[in-house]
Amino acid sequence: MSRVLRASAIMAAGTMVSRLTGFVRTAVLASAIGIAALGDAYNVAFMIPMMLFDLLIGGVLSSVVVPLIIRAQKQDADGGRAYEQRLMTVATMVLVAIAVAGVLAAPLLVDLLTTDLSPTEAQVTVTLARYILPQIAFFGVGAVAGAILNTRDRFAAPMWAPVLNNIVVIGVGLLYHVVSTAGGDISRVSGADLTLLGLGTTAGIVAQAIVLIIAVHRVGFRFVPRFDLRNARLGEMGRMGAWTFAFVIANQIGLTVTSNLATGATGRAGAEQVAGIAQYSFAYQFFQLPYGIIAVSVITAMLPRMSRYVQEGRPDLVRDEFASGVRLVSCVIVPCGLLLMVLGPAVAVLIFAHGNTSISDAINLGNVLQVFGLALVPFSIYQLLLRVFYSFGDTRTPALIAVGNVVVNIAGSLIVYYTLPPRFIVMGLAFSFTVAYSVGGAVAWNLASRRVGGGLGGRVVAAGLSRMYVAAIPAAAVALAALWATQRIAGLSPLTSGITVVVGGGLAGLIYLVTSQRMRIAEITSIIGLVAGRVGR
Known part of the structure; x- marks a missing residue:
């Protein structure tokens, strides 16, 4: 666990700054353009390139490329350098073509x-x-x-580069505040306003890419375009990536249905202010904060190691690596999920209720965030489980699980849409998401246990999770009392919400640390020891 913890700590520091600046970015944009019609338009537009990237190449990069690069590093005479150059050449050509096609097909995609x-x-x-x-x-x-850096155990740059992206977009949002007279009114927004918002968002990604290109150059990678694609292992990548493509298609179908139902909810509501796609998107981003800081860091450190263990024929080490990762992630994710369920409205009002976003809009967002809190543990464990399959080069099983996930999610979402009043629809969509990942996680655990042989220690993990929940429930109760007192005495405003989050959340965190120490939850002790050691230096 110590290796995972040290690598994860490096990444978690960068990820924490990245996620925190990301929420400053989200808050600034919400204040500038609101989370009504213009906010919905921006979020849909921002969603499209992410969906296309994931659909056409991103899924392959996240699941197939790292094991293939590691294999090339071990087997090729040049340590895989030519393979990496071919990979970058192919990716650049394909991505430019996708971008051009996407711009031309934008009306159809919207x-x-x-x-x-x-x-x-x-x-x-x-x-x-x-x-x-x-x-x-x-x-x-x-x-x-970033994939090339990860195979060299260089994790800092991929985690820190998004910070620059966020800073650029924060500047764009602040500039929009200054130069635009439209605010969040979609009927008054000008062409210049849209140019600023759109190109400014793209400029942030350009800055992020430049940081990563510089970082990969510093570790010795030199990009030389190579068009001898017969040696690019595209056939192998295609065979492995075919199921990943199916996996991504399934997820994008689910996201497409969710987007349509969320925008349809605001259409059905008429003049009533209800949660829509902007609230769903912003709540999902906030829900990703604890997952991104701890789970993504652990996942990123785990996959290269598990891939090497598979190459060495050591499934026992794969099992141990996964088990330590689950315990490490859960000791942080469990209390975070409970606190999101309790403090969602206060957090949303604190961050979003400024400028062109009203308190009622922010509370609607907070209610969606509360439901997402239920999903945090099953979603995180599900993502960890997928890396077990990917380390074996198995992309078929995750794809089949994803299809089942999407079927459950779509079925639940349609039931929600056609049975609930408009003001509850987006909350229902978040609950359907929770149910889908709970079911998918149970199925993935069973199949991954068979894949590694000997099981994944389900009873031990369940016992550990139970102890973590026991330690976290008193903390959540304190936070709930703080929220209740605030609402009774003064109501929610940015000021009172800030006090609630700082006092209630701070006390809750302290109680969880003390309780988990008394219960001797080893993972919390390890994290405290690591932090204390670094502070002591």
Whole structure:
């Protein structure tokens, strides 16, 4: 566990700064353009390049490329350098073509992802999408560079590079505040306003890619375009990536349905202010904060190691690596999930209720965030489980699990959409997401246990999770009392919400640390020891 903990700590520091600046970015944008019609348009436009990237190449990069690069490093006479150059060449050509095609097809893509948009809303969304879509090429090149860095156990740059992206977009949001007279009114937004928002967002990704290119150059990678693609192992990548492609298609179908139902909820509500796609997107981003800081860091450190153990024929070490990762992630994710369920409205009002975002809009977002808190543990464990399959080069099983996930999610989402009032629809979509990942996690655990042989220690993990929940429940109760007192005495405002989050959340965190120490939860003790050691230096 110590190796995972040290590598994860390096990444977690960068990820924490990245995620925190990301939420400053989100708050600034929400304040500038609101989370109503213009906010919805921006979020749909921002979603499109991410979906296209994941659909056409991103899934392959995240699951197939790292094991293939490690194999080339072990087997090729040049240590895999020519293979890495071919990979970067192919990725660059494909991504530029995707970006151009996306810009041309923007109206069709917007229509696919939305329901009941007015002509003005549709036109604004298309315009923003055309400005933002070129970022696909830069995002992808940066992702390839990040994969190369990860195979060399260099994790800092991929975790810190998004900070620069966030800073650029924060500057864009602040500038929009100064130069635009439209605010969040989609009927008054000008072409110059949309150019600033769209190209400014793309500029952030360009800056992020430049940081990663510099970092990969410093570790010795030199990009020389190579078109001898017969040696690029594209056939092998295609065979492994075919199931990953199916995996990504399944997830994108689910996201497309969610986007349509969330935009449809605001259309059905009429003049009533209800949560829509902007609230869902922002709540999902906040839900990703604890997952991104701890789980992504552990996952990124785990995959190269597990891939090497598989190459060495040591499934026992794969099992041990996974088990230590689950315990390390869960000791942080468990209390974070409970606190999101309790403090969601206060957090949302504190961060978002400024400028062109009202307190009622922020509370709607906070209610969605509360439901996402339920999903934090099953979602994180599910993502850890997928890396077990990827380390064996198995992309078929995750794809089949994803199809089942999407079926459960879509079924639940449709039930929610057609049975609940508009103001509850987006909360219901978040609950459907939770159910889908709980079911998918149970299935993935069973199949991964068979894959490694000898099981994954389900009873031990369940016992550990139970102890973590026992330690976290008193902490959540204190936070709930703080929220209740605030609402009774003064109501929620940015000021009172800040006090609630600082006092209630701070006391809750302290109680969890003390309780977990008394219960001798080893993972918390290890984290405290690591932090104390670094502070002592």
